[in-house]
Amino acid sequence: MPRCAVLGSPIAHSLSPVMHRTAYEVLGLHDWSYDAYEVDEDGIGPFLAGLDDQWRGLSLTMPLKRAVVPYLDTVDAEARAVGGVNTVIVDVEGRHGFNTDVPGGAAALRERGVDSVEDALVIGSGATAEAMVASLRQLGLRRVTLAVRGMDRGVELAERLEAGSALSDRITGSSATPLAVEVTGIGPDMPRATQVVVSTVPAAAVAPYAQMLATRCDVVFDVIYDPWPTPLARAAQAEAVPVASGLDLLAHQAAAQVRLMTGREIGVSLLRDAALGALTTR
Incomplete structure (x- = not known):
């Protein structure tokens, strides 16, 4: 079973699980799982060390975006430029860091013209x-x-x-x-x-x-x-x-994460609607 998750501290508020699980359902990836783990700076190294070959990717929130960098085998240009990683892809060649917040913010603005x-x-x-x-x-x-x-x-x-x-x-x-x-x-x-x-x-x-x-x-x-x-x-x-919101940013960066983790494309509006639905039930 391919596994993915979001890590951070605190993590209970995260909307990432509902967005990624929605993507898996729509894409027919019924054997994929996406969970949330409470992990702080001291715990990120041991967590990464414990990953097995089922793992495909991680979403990272505060306070891990900078703390994770020393544990990665590669870091892409955008993540290096801002000094922070919000996505880790796990494969046979190691652990690879990306930043989908940066293109996600640009995409949210483009959506507003x-x-x-x-x-x-x-x-x-x-x-x-x-x-x-x-x-x-x-x-x-x-x-x-x-x-x-x-x-x-x-x-x-x-x-x-x-x-x-x-x-x-x-x-x-x-x-x-x-x-x-x-x-x-x-x-x-x-x-x-x-x-x-x-x-x-x-x-x-x-x-x-x-x-x-x-x-x-x-x-x-x-x-x-x-x-x-x-x-x-x-x-x-x-x-x-025109107004763009943090929910727009969240959905765009999550769609990019889904693409990196699964190799599949998902509509941003589907993820945004899923996150909004979760917010209204809190």
């Missing part, structure tokens, strides 16, 4: 913000402003982004314009106009500025999906500004 981006405001300084900048970079991002709660972390992320942009271009052979990064606080000094506003922080942190932000951009991407809509999403909808 965004095919190219030159400038963006990204709110937050964590791993999700870093992955979202990489997603925007796939759409041509040249300038980004980071709006952060802690300036020290913001500056550190800005330095990583600029270095990571150069590394990614070298890895992929791209001749794209180097990424320009500015850092500001979350507040009224955030840019007065930008193509895309991406929020990766709790909804309450952005709520006081939701209306201001919604009137200054062409599209909003709020990675929060529960509860939904967030104040930012609600303000954008009131202004007829």
Whole structure:
């Protein structure tokens, strides 16, 4: 029986099992299984060491996306560029790391009609913000402003982004314009106009500025999906500004994981509907 799973800590909230199990059912992969395991940084090494030949793939959530890297035999270019892995494929040649969050974020924006981006405001300084900048970079991002709660972390992320942009271009052979990064606080000094506003922080942190932000951009991407809509999403909808959500990101990255793990394609809308259904019953 081919086995897959999602690992993380905490893990009980994960929507990955319902999405992947839905994919297996639709694809007729009735002998495949997908489970959830509570695993922290100290446990990831032993868990990987215990995998047998039934295992095909792992989805990883926090806090394992960076912690897993030393235990892998290969890491693809996108995962190397952002320094994090959310997917591990297991085969006879070893354990291989990928990052489907990056293409998933770009695909979620394309679904909202965004095919190219030159400038963006990204709110937050964590791993999700870093992955979202990489997603925007796939759409041509040249300038980004980071709006952060802690300036020290913001500056550190800005330095990583600029270095990571150069590394990614070298890895992929791209001749794209180097990424320009500015850092500001979350507040009224955030840019007065930008193509895309991406929020990766709790909804309450952005709520006081939701209306201001919604009137200054062409599209909003709020990675929060529960509860939904967030104040930012609600303000954008009131202004007829297209909105992408964390559920869109989750479904797109999960579809890419299914493809990597099974070699089969699955519709994103099927996975999104499955996740939404699970949310409504919580």
